Structures are given as C-alpha cells and as structure tokens.
Amino acid sequence: ETGVTQTPRHLVMGMTNKKSLKCEQHLGHNAMYWYKQSAKKPLELMFVYNFKEQTENNSVPSRFSPECPNSSHLFLHLHTLQPEDSALYLCASSQYITGTGIEQYFGPGTRLTVT
C-alpha cells in the first residue's frame, strides 16, 4: 500500500450507532489531519495530530472523537451523529517541520451518510 488509505470508503449509519473511521499513512510523515467536506462548502479542518499529540481541535462537537495511537494511524470515532454530519471525511498527512509550509497528502475519504 502506498500513500494515505482510508476505510471504509462508504458508511451509512443511524443516529444511535457507533462507528469508527480509519486512516493509515505509508509516507513516513509525522503529522495527520481530519477534514470534513460538505457539499458546496470548503474543506473544514477538524483535528491535527503532530507526533501523536493533538495540537488542534477546531471546535468539533464531542460526538466526534479522534484517536492517534502512532504516527501512521488515525481514527475518528463517531457516536450519536446528526443528519447534518453527512459529508466526506478526509484524512491527510504531512511531514511537519516548524516554520515551513509543508504540503499535505490526502486519502480517498469516507463518504458518510447519517440516517
């Protein structure tokens, strides 16, 4: 496997379900990100992890819970979601170096539908 992978690619869940999204990067990067992309809206940053430590939580509701067990893996745990949470959830990684602009590489995303 190369690049950034995400599973599942598609997920339909009810509002009372609990599910998890998984992301894995094979690029040797040390920073990982979760983004949300809703229709007709810009990508919204949700969480940032550098060296497994969470460095940004962009006012995300607690029904979204991230987990980063190591620099290669990132999870997004979902529970009691709302229909407006239906969106494409994208994971990204980068080689973060302080003070420089390092580009991010994205996984294919999980298309989530909350019913």
Added chain:
Amino acid sequence: RKEVEQDPGPFNVPEGATVAFNCTYSNSASQSFFWYRQDCRKEPKLLMSVYSSGNEDGRFTAQLNRASQYISLLIRDSKLSDSATYLCVVRPHGSGNTGKLIFGQGTTLQVKP
C-alpha cells in the same frame, strides 16, 4: 470576510484556451500558499506550491502578490483532463505547531471539446 476567497465559477472554456483563476486571502501574515486540484468525488491532490517569485510547472503558472494578498493560477493550452475544481490553500501565520491549512471553496473548470 472569508479567510480564503475564490470565484466558484464554473469556468467553461474550449480546449486549447488559456484560463486564469484568482484567489484572495485575508491574513496578511500568511506563510505558505498552494494550489490543489480536486476531481469530482475524489480527494484533493497537490497541484503546485506558490512561491513569492512566481513559479511554473509545464502549462501551469502560479503567481503570488503579497501586497495585494492575491494568488493566481494560469493554465495554458487547456486539456479535457484539466476539468476539475481548483482549490486555493493558505497556511496562516500563527499556525504554530499545528500545520493548519485554510482551503478556499474552489473554482470549477470545465474544458469542452
């Protein structure tokens, strides 16, 4: 005011045309700038970074005007395969150790035969 603003388009152009996209950003101390490309129902992919002196990659030319807080992307000799949404991306000042990027809404390009 949005942190990164783009004209959403769509831009409909014939093959072979030259097309330019513009982007403005609100944080004058922003540090780094990129153009990403996103195909329909796919993930964004880095097209090119944007440097202060301007830079070119084949048919693509990116320009940065810090004084006007303005970024542009020029595509020459458009191909059908250039049809996509082009995202203007800015790394804001003060993003510290977060690596945070701000994405514009994107400009949609449709190249017609």
